[in-house]
Amino acid sequence: MEGTEIETRLFDSGPQVIESMFANSVDIAYVGPGPAINGFLQSKNNEIQIISGAASSGVSFVVNPGSQIKTAEDLDGKRIAAPLIGNTQDISLRNYLYENGLKPADKGGSVYVFNLENPEIYTLFAKDDIDGAWVPEPWATILVLELGGVRLFNEEDLWPQKQFASVVLIARNDYIKNHPEIVSKWLDAHTETVNWINQNPDKSKVIFNQFLKNTLGKSLKDEIINEAFSHIQITTDPSIDSIYIFAERAYSVGYLGRHGYNLDGIFHDTKLVKALLENET
Amino acid sequence: MKKNHTWKRIVFYIALVAVWQAFDSANIWPDQVFPSPLEVGEDLVYSAADGSLFFGIGTSMWRLIVGLAIAIGGGMVLGIFMARVETINQTIGSLVLGLQSIPSVAWVPLAIIWFGLTDAGIIFVTAMGALFAVTINTYSGVKNIDPNFIAAARNMGAKGEQLITSVLIPAAFPYMISGFKQGWAFAWRGVIGAELLFSFLGLGFLLNVGRQLSDVSQVIAIMIVVMAIGILIDGFVFRRIENTVMSRWGLR
Secondary structure (H helix, E strand, O other): OOOOOOOOOOOOOHHHHHHHHHOOOOOEEEEOHHHHHHHHHHOOOOOEEEEEEEEEEOEEEEEOHHHOOOOHHHHOOOEEEEOOOOOHHHHHHHHHHHHOOOOEHHHOOOEEEEEOOHHHHHHHHHOOOOOEEEEEOOHHHHHHHHHOOEEEEEHHHHOOOOOOEEEEEEEEHHHHHHOHHHHHHHHHHHHHHHHHHHHOHHHHHHHHHHHHHHHHOOOOOHHHHHHHHHHEEEOOOOOHHHHHHHHHHHHHOOOOOOOOOOOOOOEOOOHHHHHHHHHHO | OHHHHHHHHHHHHHHHHHHHHHHHHOOOOOOOOOOOHHHHHHHHHHHHHOOHHHHHHHHHHHHHHHHHHHHHHHHHHHHHHHHHOHHHHHHHHHHHHHHHOOOHHHHHHHHHHHHOOOHHHHHHHHHHHHHHHHHHHHHHHHHOOOHHHHHHHHHOOOOHHHHHHHHHHHHHHHHHHHHHHHHHHHHHHHHHHHHHHHOOOOHHHHHHHHHHOOOHHHHHHHHHHHHHHHHHHHHHHHHHHHHHHHHHOOOO
């Protein structure tokens, strides 16, 4: 275990991470629940498992001030963006439309859903080409503070317990079996990091911004970082209920095939998960 | 003879599906990589049932028709001018040959910047894909008209618009029809390619959905639909028009 080298890779979106995990080029990853569920089910329940939570909430629906969108009914005929198809925000947006009696245009409805990468959403939002965007932090805050977007609501306000998993830690099943000690070490470090972030929010923000600067060549303004962080909870709690609800929603929008689905075994049986399960019941 | 053809074809397709099924049953690749014909069939039924397939087909066809109409209109005008006005041929003509070598999807980045994520952008890509095939065929058609026809028409007083609509276009029509047929094939590829990259409704979008959801059977199902529509339009629309034109013009 000592001397195990960790090679980190960044991906634009969860579905790409899952592709790489299927190709055995990634062993452990942080992704949204949408791709995690899709990956678990696509591989006939045996390639990917959730080993911990990482973050909860931190998604908002931001509308263009010129769009006059105030309620769900106003979405009729509008152009709304979400990140890639099958990603967590895309599932939430489509589900929100159905719950409000609307349909996306690809199913013959009246709401145009555009699946775009976050930087592209930013550009189209700036050009007024889209009326709203269902996006994660820090993009939601960037749209609000830089482009004058209006945060219509935080997604967690739609959830029964006002929280839902937005990032989970997943691992390849093979890898868990063959390297349990590395995975368990990873989980310890993960828990430690989560605690540290919650105890040192200011330092975390500085580190996060430094990370952005190093990897993307661009840092964010302090006010954006502060507001974005205020919408996210960093936690090891995978909000198990919310994973099941996400799966239900993904199924009802037609993303999980048509033979029903079975999430048994999606959570790796770590002590952590067990403890969480006990806490909930 | 004809009946014999049909039988051969039916047997071929049954064999094809059987081989496909055999490969699937051999379990060389997992199902999420290589689905069975049954799964693909199910996907077709499923996307037909929830309507997304028909909306996809409708959207793609609509874009195809508008884009192709623009390409045919523009290509005819451009082709006739190239054939009749030497300066245009020497200048624009050389550019047209160059532009024809650009695959239609190569217009997508420009279309996204110029038109945004709109139908107009996809129609633009479609039209650009077909335009030059129509232009070049119209040009050859007009160039190949027996000069005596044109001289005769002129002697009888035809000029300008009348010369074009009553003499040039009818005389060049068999060539132009091949141009339309080629143009349609380019346009259809252009629509699907552009939709795949724009990811904004249509059959290309459904292909992209399959990819994003790692749903290979949906990808194959949509490819089959794209192919079937290609065969149908080619066989029922263009081959018929071509046959009619060829026999009426006494070329067959």
